Amino acid sequence: MTKICCIGAGYVGGPTMAMIAFKAPDITVTVVDMNAARIAAWNSAELPIYEPGLDAVVKACRGRNLFFSTHVKEAIREADLIFVAVNTPTKTYGLGAGRAADLRFIESVARTIAEVAETPKIIIEKSTIPVRTAETIKTILAAGGRALDHQVLSNPEFLAEGTAVADLLAPDRVLIGGERTPAGARAVEALAAVYARWVPRERIITTNLWSAELSKLVANAFLAQRISSINAISALCEATGADIDEVAGAIGRDSRIGPKFLKASVGFGGSCFQKDILNLVYLCETYGCPEVAAYWESVVSINDWQKQRFAQRIVEQLFNTVADKRIAVLGFAFKKDTDDTRESPAISVVRDLLAENARVVIYDPQVPERQIVKDVLGPGSESERLTVAVSAEAAAEGAHALVVVTEWDEFATIDFARILARMQRPAFVFDGRNLLPLEKLRALGFRAFGIGKPAAELAAPVIVSETLEPVLAAV
C-alpha cells in the first residue's frame, strides 16, 4: 500500500496529510479539494491556513510525496486509502436545522467513490460525523454497482487548531474504529501501520466503528463542558470577590480534576465545539434520550450567555451607554495562533457592541480585514461603525475601552502606559482572556476588568509587606 488520497484540504486534511507525508516518505499522499483557490494556495508560498510549524512540514515534502490537486476522481481511482476530511457543518435547513450535522458533503464523497473506484478501497472517516455514519457510507458504496469489498474506518481527528503540528507529531492517542471482521481487522491494521511510523503502538487505540465515531463527539463535549463549568463559576466569582484563577488553581490540584482546560474566558469558539455538541444533542433526541440532550445543550447555553454577559458588562461599566464610543477590540480569531474565526466569541461581542451603537475598531495579528468585516456584518456589507486597525496601538487611539477577546501573546507585552496616553478618560480595559495584570493596569490609571476577577472594590485587601512584617514578628 503506497497511495493515500485525502478529500478535503482544510484545517484537518491539510495538516494531517502533510504530517503523514513527512513521516512516511515512501507513501504518496494526494490532498484534493473542489475549492480550486484553496488548492492553489496549498501549492503556493502562502498556505491557506496559519498553523505554527506547518510551513516547514509542507515545504519538506510538497512535490516529493505530498501533492495538492483538484483532480478528485483521479486521486480516488489511484489511492489505496481514502481519507474523508470534508466539512460537516450544522444543518441550517429542514429536519434537525440548527442541531444535526449536515452530511451532504460526506454523502457526495461516498457517491463519487462508488462511481469511480475500480479496486477495493479503505475509506477513512476523518471528518467528525454522527455515530453510525459509516453505515450510510457503506450503503451508498454497496449500491454503487461494482461489487467491490470496500472497508470503512472511523479515525477521528483530535488535533487542536493553533497547535496542530505539535498535536500531530505527538498525539495523546490515535483512534481507529473498524468492523469486527477479518477484513475489517486487516483494514484497521493497514491504517495503524501508517501511524505507527511515528506514533508508539500503545497510543494507537482500536475500537468498533460506532465507539470511534461517538468518542469524537464525546471528547469535544467533555472539553467544552469544562470551559462552560469554569465560566459559570466565573460569574459567581465576579459577584462575590473570589478570583476564578485562584479557584481553578485550587480545584485543579485535585488529581481527579486536573489543571487543564480550566481557564475562564469570554467563551469557547471554533468550528467544532458548538457544532459537535449540538450534533450530540440531536443524536440524543433522535435515540430517545431527551434528558441527556438537555444536559449537554446547557453547555452551549452557558457559552452563549458568557459571551453576552461579557458584552453587557462592557456597556454597564461604561455608564450604561457605548453609543458613539470607540471600543478597541484586540483579537478576532477564536483563539491564539490561528487565523480561524469560525464561531469566534469576537463575532458575538462585536455584534452586541454594534447593536448598542458603539464604534468598534478591531485589531488581530492574523485575520485579514475582509474576513473580519464579512464575519461581523455578513458578505458584501459594510458599516462606518466597524473598522480594522493595523496594530493594537492604532486601535486604541482615542478609544474609551480596550477589549481583549483573543489571547494572542503580543497583547501581554503591550506598553499600556503608552496606550493609556492615547485613550479617552476614564480608560477601560476588559480582559476576556485573563491575560493582563489587572492590578498593574489599575495602578496605571485604567479601570480594569477580567473574567471572574473581582472588581477593584470587591478585591480582597492586599496587605503590603511593611504592614505584614510587624504582624508576623508579633506572632
Ligand SMILES: NC(=O)c1ccc[n+]([C@@H]2O[C@H](COP(=O)([O-])OP(=O)(O)OC[C@H]3O[C@@H](n4cnc5c(N)ncnc54)[C@H](O)[C@@H]3O)[C@@H](O)[C@H]2O)c1
Ligand atoms: N478544524 C478542526 O480543528 C477540526 C478538528 C478535528 C476534527 N474536525 C472535523 O474535520 C472535518 C473538516 O474540518 P475542517 O476544519 O478541515 O473543514 P474545512 O471547511 O476547513 O475543510 C473542508 C474542505 O472540504 C472540501 N470539500 C467539501 N466537500 C467536498 C467534495 N465533495 N469534494 C472535494 N472537497 C470537498 C471543502 O471545499 C473544504 O476545503 C469536520 O468534520 C470537522 O468537524 C475539525
